Amino acid sequence: MKEDILKTLRAYFEMEKESGVEEYLLSPKKKDESLSLKEEVFSCHMCGLCKTRKNVVFGSGNLKARLMFVGEAPGFDEDVQGLPFVGKAGILLTKIIEAMGLKREDVYICNILKCRPPQNRNPLPDEIASCIGYLSRQIDYIKPRVICGLGKFASQTLLKTETPITRLRGTWHEYRTIKFMPTYHPAYLLRNPSDKKLVWQDMKKIMEIL
Ligand code: URA
Numbered sequence: 001m002k003e004d005i006l007k008t009l010r011a012y013f014e015m016e017k018e019s020g021v022e023e024y025l026l027s028p029k030k031k032d033e034s035l036s037l038k039e040e041v042f043s044c045h046m047c048g049l050c051k052t053r054k055n056v057v058f059g060s061g062n063l064k065a066r067l068m069f070v071g072e073a074p075g076f077d078e079d080v081q082g083l084p085f086v087g088k089a090g091i092l093l094t095k096i097i098e099a100m101g102l103k104r105e106d107v108y109i110c111n112i113l114k115c116r117p118p119q120n121r122n123p124l125p126d127e128i129a130s131c132i133g134y135l136s137r138q139i140d141y142i143k144p145r146v147i148c149g150l151g152k153f154a155s156q157t158l159l160k161t162e163t164p165i166t167r168l169r170g171t172w173h174e175y176r177t178i179k180f181m182p183t184y185h186p187a188y189l190l191r192n193p194s195d196k197k198l199v200w201q202d203m204k205k206i207m208e209i210l
Contacts, residue, residue, distance in 0.1 A: 030063050030064070030141050030142075031063065033137075033141045034063055034138075034141060037134065037137050037138065037141075038058050040134075041056055041058050041114050041134050042056050042058070044056070044114070044130075044134075046130035046131070047115075047126060047127045047130040047131070048127075049116065049117060049127060050115060052115075052116070052118050053074075053079060053115040053116055054079045054080055054082075054116075055074075055079055055080070055081070055082035056082065056114050056115060057074035057078045057079065057082055057084050057110075057111060057114055057115070057116070058082075058110070058114060059084055059108060059109060059110025059111070059114075059138060060083055060084055060104075060108070060109055060110075061104060061105065061106075061107050061109050062105055062106055062107060062108055063108070063141070063142060064142070065106065065107045065108040065142055065144055066107075066144055066145040066146065066210055067102070067106075067107045067144055067145065067146050067147075067148065067206065067210060068107065068108045068109075068110070068139065068142055068144035068146070068147045068148070069085075069093065069097075069107060069108070069109045069110075069147075069148050069150055070110060070111065070112065070135065070147060070148070070149055070150060070154045070158065071084065071085060071089075071109070071110070071111045071112070071150040071151065071154055071185065072111060072112055072123065072150070072151055072153040072154055072185065073111050073112060073113035073115070073116060073117055073120075073123055073153075074113070074114070074115065074116040075087050075089070075120050076116070076120070077090070078090070078116065079115075079116035084109045084110055084111055085109055085186070088187075088190060089186040089187040089190060090186070092186040092189060092190060093109070093150070093186045096199065096200075096203060099200070099203070100203050100206070100207055101207075108138075108142050108144065110135065110138055111135075111154070112128060112131065112132065112135060112153065112154050112158075113128070113131050114131055114134060115131075122153070123153065128157060132157070139175075139176070139178070143178075145179065145209065145210065146178070146179045146180075146181060146206050146209055146210065147175055147178055147179070147180045147181070148180075148181050148182075148183060148202075148203075148206060149168075149180060149181070149182040149183065150183065150184075150186065151165060151183075151184060151185025151187070151188060152164070152165035152168075152185070153185075154182075154185075155168050155169075155180075155182035155183075156168070158175050158180065159173050159175065159180065159182070165182060165184065168182040169181075169182045169183050169184060169198065169202060170182075170183070170201060170202050170205070179209060181202055181205060181206050182202075183198075183199050183202040183203070184198065184199050
């Protein structure tokens with residue numbers, strides 16, 4: 001009887017582990033960490049973008065996600081809604097996620113910058129320096145198995161390299177011991193749809209690991 005209960009419990013936790021739950025008993029802590037970081041970011045005034053933002057775009061998705069997507073910075077729609085990747089590029093990203101057999105709720109999506117740069121200009125070095133610590137802490141508590149860098153900006157920033165995205169994408173890199181796959185940004189794919197097949201190759205590599 002006791003053995004049976006133990007066997008069932010073991011099978012249950014094995015199943016949880018396989019589906020990405022590594023810290024079952026610690027998840028309330030994860031939630032607390034996420035909430036307190038979120039509060040911190042929501043009241044952030046560390047760079048000039050706090051003056052022009054409508055909303056902070058913290059990130060969204062599963063705190064236990066095995067796969068984390070990191071983009072550049074919120075655009076117009078994201079700034080209005082306070083959510084990452086909800087504009088045209090976001091619709092394409094959602095399609096890519098679904099083609100991988102996942103839902104947006106299964107993964108975690110965020111950006112290097114949490115506030116929109118005016119007119120979607122490129123992030124400035126001081127803005128990155130102010131913001132990068134927040135992303136680093138998000139990665140710490142989510143502990144994804146794989147990070148996918150969406151586009152040149154996210155990939156070059158996290159890998160601390162100036163190698164062009166054309167050369168970075170499609171091969172495995174490491175970000176602080178986490179497997180890192182750079183790929184093209186969905187906004188680039190909207191302008192260059194013929195490169196979608198390359199992104200699909202990259203996603204297949206990610207799916208092999210997951
Ligand atoms: N582009 C990004 O890099 N991030 C978003 O959230 C939306 C568009």
